[in-house]
Amino acid sequence: xxxxxxxxxxxxxxxxxxxxxxxxxxxxxxxxxxxxxxxxxxxxxxxxxxxxxxxxxxxxxxxxxxxxxxxxxxxxxxxxxxxxxxxxxxxxxxxxxxxxxxxxxxxxxxxxxxxxxxxxxxxxxxxxxxxxxxxxxxxxxxxxxxxxxxxxxxxxxxxxxxxxxxxxxxxxxxxxxxxxxxxxxxxxxxxxxxxxxxxxxxxxxxxxxxxxxxxxxxxxxxxxxxxxxxxxxxxxxxxxxxxxxxxxxxxxxxxxxxxxxxxxxxxxxxxxxxxxxxxxxxxxxxxxxxxxxxxxxxxxxxxxxxxxxxxxxxxxxxxxxxxxxxxxxxxxxxxxxxxxxxxxxxxxxxxxxxxxxxxxxxxxxxxxxxxxxxxxxxxxxxxxxxxxxxxxxxxxxxxxxxxxxxxxxxxxxx
Amino acid sequence: xxxxxxxxxxxxxxxxxxxxxxxxxxxxxxxxxxxxxxxxxxxxxxxxxxxxxxxxxxxxxxxxxxxxxxxxxxxxxxxxxxxxxxxxxxxxxxxxxxxxxxxxxxxxxxxxxxxxxxxxxxxxxxxxxxxxxxxxxxxxxxxxxxxxxxxxxxxxxxxxxxxxxxxxxxxxxxxxxxxxxxxxxxxxxxxxxxxxxxxxxxxxxxxxxxxxxxxxxxxxxxxxxxxxxxxxxxxxxxxxxxxxxxxxxxxxxxxxxxxxxxxxxxxxxxxxxxxxxxxxxxxxxxxxxxxxxxxxxxxxxxxxxxxxxxxxxxxxxxxxxxxxxxxxxxxxxxxxxxxxxxxxxxxxxxxxxxxxxxxxxxxxxxxxxxxxxxxxxxxxxxxxxxxxxxxxxxxxxxxxxxxxxxxxxxxxxxxxxxxxxxxxxxxxxxxxxxxx
Numbered sequence: 001x002x003x004x005x006x007x008x009x010x011x012x013x014x015x016x017x018x019x020x021x022x023x024x025x026x027x028x029x030x031x032x033x034x035x036x037x038x039x040x041x042x043x044x045x046x047x048x049x050x051x052x053x054x055x056x057x058x059x060x061x062x063x064x065x066x067x068x069x070x071x072x073x074x075x076x077x078x079x080x081x082x083x084x085x086x087x088x089x090x091x092x093x094x095x096x097x098x099x100x101x102x103x104x105x106x107x108x109x110x111x112x113x114x115x116x117x118x119x120x121x122x123x124x125x126x127x128x129x130x131x132x133x134x135x136x137x138x139x140x141x142x143x144x145x146x147x148x149x150x151x152x153x154x155x156x157x158x159x160x161x162x163x164x165x166x167x168x169x170x171x172x173x174x175x176x177x178x179x180x181x182x183x184x185x186x187x188x189x190x191x192x193x194x195x196x197x198x199x200x201x202x203x204x205x206x207x208x209x210x211x212x213x214x215x216x217x218x219x220x221x222x223x224x225x226x227x228x229x230x231x232x233x234x235x236x237x238x239x240x241x242x243x244x245x246x247x248x249x250x251x252x253x254x255x256x257x258x259x260x261x262x263x264x265x266x267x268x269x270x271x272x273x274x275x276x277x278x279x280x281x282x283x284x285x286x287x288x289x290x291x292x293x294x295x296x297x298x299x300x301x302x303x304x305x306x307x308x309x310x311x312x313x314x315x316x317x318x319x320x321x322x323x324x325x326x327x328x329x330x331x332x333x334x335x336x337x338x339x340x341x342x343x344x345x346x347x348x349x350x351x352x353x354x355x356x357x358x359x360x361x362x363x364x365x366x367x368x369x370x371x372x373x374x375x376x377x378x379x380x381x382x383x384x385x386x387x388x389x390x391x392x393x394x395x396x397x398x399x400x401x402x403x404x405x406x407x408x409x410x411x412x413x414x
Numbered sequence: 415x416x417x418x419x420x421x422x423x424x425x426x427x428x429x430x431x432x433x434x435x436x437x438x439x440x441x442x443x444x445x446x447x448x449x450x451x452x453x454x455x456x457x458x459x460x461x462x463x464x465x466x467x468x469x470x471x472x473x474x475x476x477x478x479x480x481x482x483x484x485x486x487x488x489x490x491x492x493x494x495x496x497x498x499x500x501x502x503x504x505x506x507x508x509x510x511x512x513x514x515x516x517x518x519x520x521x522x523x524x525x526x527x528x529x530x531x532x533x534x535x536x537x538x539x540x541x542x543x544x545x546x547x548x549x550x551x552x553x554x555x556x557x558x559x560x561x562x563x564x565x566x567x568x569x570x571x572x573x574x575x576x577x578x579x580x581x582x583x584x585x586x587x588x589x590x591x592x593x594x595x596x597x598x599x600x601x602x603x604x605x606x607x608x609x610x611x612x613x614x615x616x617x618x619x620x621x622x623x624x625x626x627x628x629x630x631x632x633x634x635x636x637x638x639x640x641x642x643x644x645x646x647x648x649x650x651x652x653x654x655x656x657x658x659x660x661x662x663x664x665x666x667x668x669x670x671x672x673x674x675x676x677x678x679x680x681x682x683x684x685x686x687x688x689x690x691x692x693x694x695x696x697x698x699x700x701x702x703x704x705x706x707x708x709x710x711x712x713x714x715x716x717x718x719x720x721x722x723x724x725x726x727x728x729x730x731x732x733x734x735x736x737x738x739x740x741x742x743x744x745x746x747x748x749x750x751x752x753x754x755x756x757x758x759x760x761x762x763x764x765x766x767x768x769x770x771x772x773x774x775x776x777x778x779x780x781x782x783x784x785x786x787x788x789x790x791x792x793x794x795x796x797x798x799x800x801x802x803x804x805x806x807x808x809x810x811x812x813x814x815x816x817x818x819x820x821x822x823x824x825x826x827x828x829x830x831x832x833x834x835x836x837x838x839x840x841x842x843x844x845x846x847x848x849x850x
Contacts, residue, residue, distance in 0.1 A: 244829050244830055301827060301830065303753070303827040303828055303829050303830045304828070304829070305753075305755065305756075305827075305828035305829070307755040307756075307757075307828065308755055308756040308757075308828070312827050312828070314825075314827060321737075321739075323739065387825065389746075389823065389825060389833070389835050390744070391690070391735055391737040391744050391746050391835075392737040392738065392739035392742065392744050393691070393737055393738070393739050394690055394691070394735065394737045397746075397825070397833065399825050
C-alpha cells in the first residue's frame with residue numbers, strides 16, 4: 001500500500017470516528033454535568049435548619065417587639081433554599097442510573113439543578129433592589145414548580161420498571177416530596193409576608209391563616225370537588241358534614257385543602273362508580289342520589305382534640321370499598337380500576353403532551369395514583385396521620401389527623 | 415408468705431372468681447338450647463344471674479383430677495417431650511367436610527386427632543408457664559393453674575389409644591370434664607398476673623404470654639366443642655360449625671343481653687341499629703364472636719351512657735355495620751360516647767398491666783387500678799355498682815381476632831365517639847385460611 005493511500009484511509013477512519021463522536025459525546029456531555037458539583041456537595045453536607053411554625057407565628061405577630069425585617073427574612077430564605085435544594089438534589093442523584101435518565105425525571109432534575117445554580121450565583125442581598133429581585137426570583141420559583149407532583153408521577157410511572165425495588169422509588173419520592181413541601185411553604189410564607197406589608201390584616205401571618213376554620217375550608221373543597229365530579233360524571237353524591245370544632249385555629253390552609261380534595265375525589269369517584277355498577281346507568285344513579293339525600297353516601301366529621309393537640313377529619317363513604325390491603329392502596333402508582341385510562345396512555349406521545357396533562361391532573365378526578373401516598377406524607381409532616389379503615393364491599397372510612405401548629409410542643413418543623 | 419396466702423385465697427377468692435365469668439356464656443345460656451348449655455357452662459349456673467357459688471363446687475369440678483397429684487413441677491418428661499412437637503392445626507374445611515359416615519367412624523377419627531394433638535397443645539401451654547420469671551410463676555394462682563394444666567395433660571396423655579366407639583365415648587366424657595374444670599382459667603390468669611405485674615419489667619412479655627394462652631384456650635375449646643357436637647345431630651350444624659350463621663342474629667341477641675346489664679347498672683341503655691349486609695349468612699363457629707361482640711357492645715354502651723348521662727336529648731344509638739367479602743367478616747361498631755384521648759387509646763389494648771399506679775394493696779378485691787374514665791370491659795358484678803373488670807375484654811378480643819386472621823382496630827374522635835373495627839377471617843376463605 002502506498003503511503004498516500006494509508007494516510008487517506010486513516011484520515012477516512014478518523015473522520016468516521018469524528019462523525020460518530022459528536023453523537024456520543026453529546027449525551028455523555030449532557031449527563032456528565034450531573035456527576036459532580038462542588039458547591040452542591042458543600043451545601044448538601046450542611047444540615048437543614050428547621051423552622052418551627054409557632055415561632056413563625058410569634059415572629060410575624062404585630063405585637064412582636066421587633067417588626068419583621070423583610071431583608072433579613074430574604075437572606076434567611078436564600079440560605080434555607082440553597083441547603084434544601086442541595087439535599088433534594090442528592091436524592092435525585094442517588095436513584096439508579098436507568099430510572100434517573102428517564103426524560104421526565106431528568107428534566108426535573110435539571111430544573112432543580114438550574115435553580116440551585118441560580119440561587120447560588122444570586123448576589124448577597126444588601127439593598128432593597130436586591131431584595132426586590134429576590135422576590136421576583138421566589139415568585140418564579142413557586143409558579144414554576146406547581147407541576148412537580150405531576151412530573152414526578154409521569155416520570156415514575158414510565159420508569160417504574162427500572163427501579164429494582166419499590167422501596168427505592170418510594171424513598172426517593174417521599175424524600176423529594178417532603179423537601180418540596182417545606183420549600184414551598186417557606187417560599188409562600190415569604191411571598192405572603194411581602195403582600196401583607198401593604199395590607200396589614202391581622203388574620204394572616206405570612207402563609208398561616210390565624211383564624212382558619214376547617215369547616216369553611218372543607219365546605220369549599222366539597223363544592224369544588226362536587227363541580228369536578230359533575231363535570232366528569234354528570235352526577236354528584238350528596239355530602240353531609242358534621243362539625244364539632246367550632247373554634248378556629250392558626251393553620252396553613254393550602255395543606256388541608258389539598259388533602260381534603262384528594263380524599264373527596266376518591267370518595268366521590270368510588271360512590272359514583274359503585275352506584276353505576278349496581279344501578280346500571282347514570283339516570284338511575286341520579287335518581288338514587290336524589291331520593292337518598294337524607295341518607296348521604298358520604299359523611300365528613302370534624303372533631304378537635306386539644307388534649308393531644310390535634311384535630312381529626314373523617315371522610316366516610318359508601319363507595320364499595322377497595323379489595324386491596326392497606327399497603328397496596330398507599331403505594332405510589334396504585335390507581336384502582338382504571339384499566340381503560342391506562343391503555344389510552346400507552347398510545348399517547350408522552351413527552352409531547354405531558355405539559356397539558358400536568359395542568360389537567362388537578363382538574364381530574366383520578367390520575368396517577370399519587371393522591372393517597374402524598375396526603376399521608378403531608379399528614380405525617382404535620383405531626384399527624386392518614387389511616388384508611390375498610391368496610392368490605394360497603395365503603396371506606398378515612399381518618400385524617402393533623403397536629404396543631406401553634407402550640408409550644410414544637411412537634412412540627414418545616 | 416406464699417404459704418399463708420395459698421391457704422387463704424382459694425376460699426376468699428371463689429366467690430369473686432365465680433363472678434368474674436365470661437359474659438358470653440351467660441348470655442349464651444339465655445339463647446341457646448338445653449343441649450349446648452352443658453358445654454359452655456362456664457360458671458355452673460345456667461340462669462344468667464350472678465350469685466355467690468359456694469366453694470364446694472370447685473372441689474366437685476376437680477374431682478376427676480383429684481386422683482392425680484403433681485409431685486414435681488421440675489421433672490415432667492412427658493411434657494417436655496411433647497412440648498417439642500408441633501401441633502397440627504386444622505382448617506375448618508377439614509372439620510366441615512370430614513363427612514358423616516354411617517358407622518360413626520368420623521367420630522373415631524375426630525377423637526383420634528384430638529387424642530394426638532391436645533396433649534401437645536397443653537404441653538406448649540405448660541412450657542410457657544415454665545418459662546415465666548420465677549417470682550411471677552410462684553404466684554399462688556398461677557401455680558394452681560400450672561398444676562391444673564399438668565394434671566389435665568396427664569389425664570389426656572395417659573388415655574389409651576382410641577379404637578372403638580366405647581373408648582371414644584369415654585374420651586368424649588373426659589373432654590367434657592376438661593372443659594368444665596378449666597372454665598375459670600380466665601379469671602385465675604387475670605388475677606394471678608394482676609398480683610404479680612409489679613415484678614414484670616416488659617409489658618410485651620405479659621402480652622405475648624396471655625395472647626398465646628388465651629388463643630390456645632379458644633382453639634382447644636372450639637375443637638372440643640366441635641367434637642362433642644358431632645354426636646348431636648343438630649340441624650344446620652356440622653359439629654360446632656353453624657352452617658347458616660347470621661351475624662345479625664348474633665348482634666341482636668348480644669345487644670339484648672348487654673342492654674339488660676346496662677339497664678341494671680345505669681337504668682338506661684342505648685339502642686342498637688344494624689346496617690350493611692344484614693342478610694348475610696355463612697358457615698361459622700360462633701364461639702369467638704360470642705365473646706367479642708358483647709365485649710365491644712359493652713364498651714360502646716358504657717361510653718354512650720356515661721357521656722350523655724346528664725343530657726336530656728336521650729341516648730344516641732350504637733350502630734353496627736356488617737360487611738362481608740370472600741375473606742373476612744367486618745363489623746364496625748360506632749358509638750357516640752365521647753371518644754378517648756390518645757393516652758387512653760394506647761392503654762386500652764394492654765392487659766392493664768402497665769398501669770402507672772401500682773396497686774400495693776394486697777387485698778385484691780379492689781379492681782380499681784383504673785378509674786371510671788377508662789373504658790373497661792364490663793364484667794357483671796354482684797351488687798357493687800361499679801362497672802369494673804380485669805381489663806381483658808379489648809386485648810383478648812384483639813388476640814382472638816388476630817388468631818382468626820383478622821384484626822381489631824379502634825378509631826376515635828375526641829368529643830364525639832369511637833368506631834371499633836372487628837375483622838375476622840371467614841372459614842371459607844381461600845386466601846387467608848383459618849387454622850384452629
